[in-house]
Amino acid sequence: MFKLNQDNMLQIDGSFGEGGGSIVRISSGLACLKKIPIEINNIRFNRKNPGLRLQHLVGINTLAKLTGGSTNSLDVGSTFVKFNPGSEWNTNLNVHIRTAGNIGMLSQTIYNALYLAPPQKYQIHVNGGGTYGTHAAGTSYLSNVIFPIFKNLGYSVNIDVIKHGFYPKGGGKALITIIPSSSFYKNLNLEERGELEEINGHIHVENSLKKPKVAERILSSILQNIKPNLTRSNEIQITTNYHNSLSVGVGVDIWCKYSSGAILGIGTTLGKRGVSSEKVGIIAANKLNFLLESSETVDEYASDQILPLLFVAKGPSKFVIRKKTMHFLTNLELLKGFFKRNFIIKNVENGYFVHIL
The missing domain is CATH 3.65.10.20 (RNA 3'-terminal phosphate cyclase domain)
Structure with a gap:
């Protein structure tokens, strides 16, 4: 998975774990942080369209500009990256x-x-x-x-x-x-959520869907399908927003704030052609109900994204997740190639307790 070559360049197998673009995003960023050159091969090896996608290519080129670094010749579809971050x-x-x-x-x-x-x-x-x-x-x-x-x-x-x-x-x-x-960075200590304080959200919709009131119908469906025993109506503040854009689209985000300082989201829900506004609202509401009924203190979409910063922070961090996603497990393994930190994951009721030592 990791190997130092004769030039002290860290070689990374991009096909391990979830084998996706996050390996490129995380490792290229951490290469800048640690100031070490890296090679990544087998990028997105098991995907339908292997190699770099546009956002990965833009990301690496941006890091090269950010630090005054260099890369090998890259294009969409490249399955091998050599990146040497600069010192600027x-x-x-x-x-x-x-x-x-x-x-x-x-x-x-x-x-x-x-x-x-x-x-x-x-x-x-x-x-x-x-x-x-x-x-x-x-x-x-x-x-x-x-x-x-x-x-x-x-x-x-x-x-x-x-x-x-x-x-x-x-x-x-x-x-x-x-x-x-x-x-320095603080550690994260979220073993319990505390009390639910508020639920907020944004519904973003392209302007051509304003006449059929897509955003309003999604909101109405969400409010109708939230389990009444899980929250009070005055805690819910979800806005509807219409935008001029080049393509038709719908995006829904809802998040919850707790007295402990925990903030958890349901993950982005997208509208799709052929899926009614009411169905989009039901999907989002079901995700919210599931989150409210859980005991996690960091949601499954944040758990992998916050790991690098927690490894940079000097103190120990503790939090609870509902499940170990493949992105979470892959990022843990990837971080072991850059940091000498230990961690413990224990089974707890309805989830896992994560302790970064």
């Missing part, structure tokens, strides 16, 4: 994404690289790309679940969405702003 830290970049390459995934590549960068403001101006698309968290989920968790740990990350973009044409526009800690 450029604080202002412009990035263009053709079609609907995901802006959130790009941000993940960048924020994993900047944990230990000089403590100054880094801004990446993104033109093009998607804010909502398949197999990726929507920007509202990132902004209201992942980034607040980061902020509590001492890491400031923000995506200011100027224009939303949906699959397949994208056309989004955003400003990513990142400020690393000037001292």
